[in-house]
Amino acid sequence: MEPISPYNKSQMLLNKYTNLKNLTAVLLLLIPLLLNSQLIYADDQVSARSMVLSSSASGGMSDYLAGFLLHNTTTPLAVIEIQFCANSPIIADPCDVPVGMDTTASILNNQIGNTGFILDNSVNGELVLTRNPSNPTSVNNYYQFAGIINPITNGEYFARIKTFPTDDLSAPDIEYGGVAMAITPNLTINAIVPPYITFCLAVTIPELNCNDTSGDNLDLGDFQTYSSNSGSYQFLVATNSGTGYSVSVYGTTLTSGNYIIPSLSQPSPPQYGVSQFGLNLVANTQPSVGADPIGDASGQPTSNYGITNQFSFNSGDIIASDSHNTLYTKFTNSVMVNISKSQQPGVYSTTLTYIATANF
C-alpha cells in the first residue's frame, strides 16, 4: 500500500470536514493539525490542547470547543476545570478574568472522550466539569460550551485546563495545560449594486450581450400583391429592476411622400392584395419570419405582438415586457407588409424608435 503523506492525510480529512455539519466535523478541523505536527508535552501536561471559538468578535456570543488529551490514566478523574485569564496561561500565575467575558450563562452542549460530566458555571471565568471519580482513558476529549460572551478587548487571552482527582480544586492537580486564543474584530464587506437596464437594437444580435451587434437598416425588398414581404431585426433587454421593464415602439407606418401603407391596429393575419403593415415578436410561418424570444424566459411580447402569424402596429404600443428583474432576453421583431394593386408606387420607409423603460 502506498504510504499516505501528511499532506494527503490532511486533505482527506479536510474533505470529510467540509462534508459534515455536526460537531464531529468540527473536530476534524483539529486533526489535520495533529497529523502535520509534532506535539510536545511534559509528563504532567495535557497535550493536544485547543480551544476553538465559533466567533472571535469582541463581546460576541460564542461557542467554545475545548479539546485535549489526558495522559494520566491511573489517577481517578473527578473534575476538569477550565479557567479563562487575560494575563497568563501559566497555572501558577494569578488569573485576571478577561474584561467583558461572561461564562455564567454557558451550557455544556456536548462531550466526547471521557464523559459523564456536569457543568458548574457559577463563577465567572471558570467552567468546572464534575463527575464521580473514575480513571480516565487516554483519548482526545472534547467539551463544547455554548452561550459564552467573549472578552471585549481585541487581542490575546488564555484558557487554563486542569484536572483533579476530587472536587477539591485547591488540591494538587493531576494534569494541566494552557491555551491561547485571540479576539479579533469582524470584517464587513460592502458593495452597491446600482439600478441597471440594458437595451440594444440591431438587425443582428448573435449573442446575449450588446457588445456584438450589426445593422440598423432593414430592406424589405420590392412589394408584391401576391405574397407578403417580411424581415426582422432584434433587440436585447435586461434589467435588475424588481418590477421589470417594458419596451415601447414609436413611429409611423411605411410611407412614401403622401402615400401610406396602412398599419394593422389589431392583430391580423397577412392578406395578399391588401395593403397592410404590422409587427410581431414571435416565430411565424405565414410568412416564414421571426423567432420566439430567447434568453430569460420571463420577458415576453405583449398580447398584440405575441400571436403567431398575426401582426399589428400602433405607435406607442408596449410590445414586450417583464414584471421583475431579468437576465437578457432577445426578441426578434418581425415586420410584415402586403400591398394592394392600387398601392401607389414609390419608395416606402419609416423610422421606428424603441424605448425600454425599467420600473424602479
Place this chain on the structure above:
Amino acid sequence: MVIYLLSPINFVSAAGYVTWRNIDTSNSAPGFTPTTLSAAITSTSATTMSVNSSAGYPSPPFVVDIGASHEAVEVTAISGTTWTIVRGYGGTTAATDLISANVSGPTTYSVSFVPATPATSIQAIVIDFCTDSPIYNSSTCFTPAGMLTGSVASSSGSITSFSGVTGISSSLFNTTYTDANTNQREDFIAADNGTGFVPLTPTTLSAAITTTGATSISVTSSASYPAASTNLPSSWFYVTIPSTGETMQVTNVSGTTWTVVRGALGTTAATALISSALSQPPIAFSIYGIMNPTSVGPYYARIYTFSTYSTAQSFFTASSTSGVLSYTYATAASANIDAGGVALEVTNSLTITAKVQEFLQFCIYSNATATAAPCTLTGSTVTLGNSSGILSISTAYVDSSTRFDVATNASGYVAISFTGTPLANGSLLIENSSASGTGSTAATAYVSTVGTNQFGVCAVAATSGNQATNYTSANLSFPNNTYNSNTGGACPSSLATSATYGGTAIFGLNIAQAGSIYGDLLALQKPGVGSTGLISFLGNISPATLAGVYSTTFNFVASGTY
C-alpha cells in the same frame, strides 16, 4: 563543565614547591549518596545499565567508575533509572558487574601542575583532599565529608589523559571507596613502582624575545604542552624562562607560536636570548569517578610528588593519630620532591526556571497599504466595487487590501477559519449561482466571470514588501483548495484596494461550511516566525442582480493546538 582555577599558595618557582597548580572540576555541586546497580551488567557490549537511583547525578554526559571491574563508562543519557552508556571509557576494559555493585560519583577532576624540581624522576603523585588547609606540610588533614574517589577500594583505572611525563603504566590506583566516607583519608595516588615518571624535556625559544611588550613568542616545539586556546581559559597554562625568571601565561598555542601574557604571577617581563630553555610541560591528568564533598564551601587538594614509590606508599597509608577525620602524617612532606596546594569549592547548583507560555498573535485588518509592525494596523471594512463601491455587470472587481498577521508557538499549528455569508441585501444574495450554495460539492472554486453573480474569497501568503515587519510566510499554508486553488490561477499576493480585475485567480465560498458554527478552514500557521496572509474578495453581478446595498460580515478565528 564548571572550572575553578583557585589561588595557588606559591606562585613563584622554588625548590620544593610545585608551581602553578590547578584542578578543574566538571561539577561543583555537593556530593550525595552514590547509586548501585539494580541489575547485573552481564554483557560487555550492552549500551544501557540499570541503577537504583539517578538522584543527584547531573545531566549527561559524565563518567562513572563501576564496581569491582573498575570499568569506566560515559553516561550519555538518562531515562528514569536507565542510563545509556559508552563502554570502556578512558582505556578501561568493558566488563561485567554484579547486581548492587557500587557506582562512583560523577565528577571528573582535571589536575595540572609543573614540578619545581624538573630533573628528578617521579615515581608517585599523591593528591590529598582536606578541608582544614592546603598547606602541604600541615600535620593534619581533615577528610571532606562525603567525598569519594572511585567506586571500590583500591580501584585502578580512574585516571586518564595523563600528559607531561613518560613511563605511565597501569600501576595506578586510587584510594578506597568503602572506607572513604568514614575515618580514612581521601587521597589519590598515581604511581609507577619502577623507573618512575621521567619529566619531558622543556622546549626552547626559537627566536629571541627582544621586547618586554611582545605578546607572542616562538618556540622550537609545542609537543607535550597544553593546546591552549583563546576561547577556552581552562586550557591556558603558565611557562617560566628560568634564565630570566619571567613567568608568562600562555593563552593560545598555534603551531610553535604562543600568545602570552607577559610578567605573570608577579614576575617581571624581560628579554631573552634565542635557545633559552622554558620550564617543562605541565603534568596533567584527569581523575574521574569522584563524588564531591557533601558540604558547600571550600576544600583543598595537596599535591605531592615522590621519587620513590615506597615513600609515597608510606605517606599515603599513614593512619590516624588524632581521631576521626583528623590525621597526622608521620612522613609529612619531608620525603617528597615537591608539594603545593590548590583550593576548590563546592557550591550549590543554580536552578534556572523559565516559563514559556502559550502564545497566539492573530489579527485581521482591512485597508492595509504597506508594511507595518504586526497587528498595528486597523480597519474592519472592505468596500468592494469601484471608487464608490459600486459593482458592475461589465467589470469584475477584486479587493486585496485585507491582511492577517499570525504567530504562535503552538506545536499543533494554528488553524485560521472563518464564518461568513454571501453579500446580502436583506434576503437578496450575491453568490456564485452555479458553484456555491449548499454542500461541499457546490463550493467548487471558480474564476471570475463578468456579468454573473459571484462573491468569492481567496487567500495567499503575502509577498515580501506586503508582509508585516520581520514576518515571512514560510510557516503559512493554505490546505483548503476552495480558497487557494492548486490548479487554477494564483490569488493576488500584493496589496491593492478594490479595482477592476481581469485575472484568472480562483475564488470560492463554501456557503454551507462558512455558515456553520465553526466556519470554514482558510489557512494553517506553524510555530515559528510569524506570517502575513493576504485575503482577496471578488465581486461580480449579473444584469438581473437587484439593485441595492449589499454587505456581509466575516469573522475570522485562530485556534491553536498546544
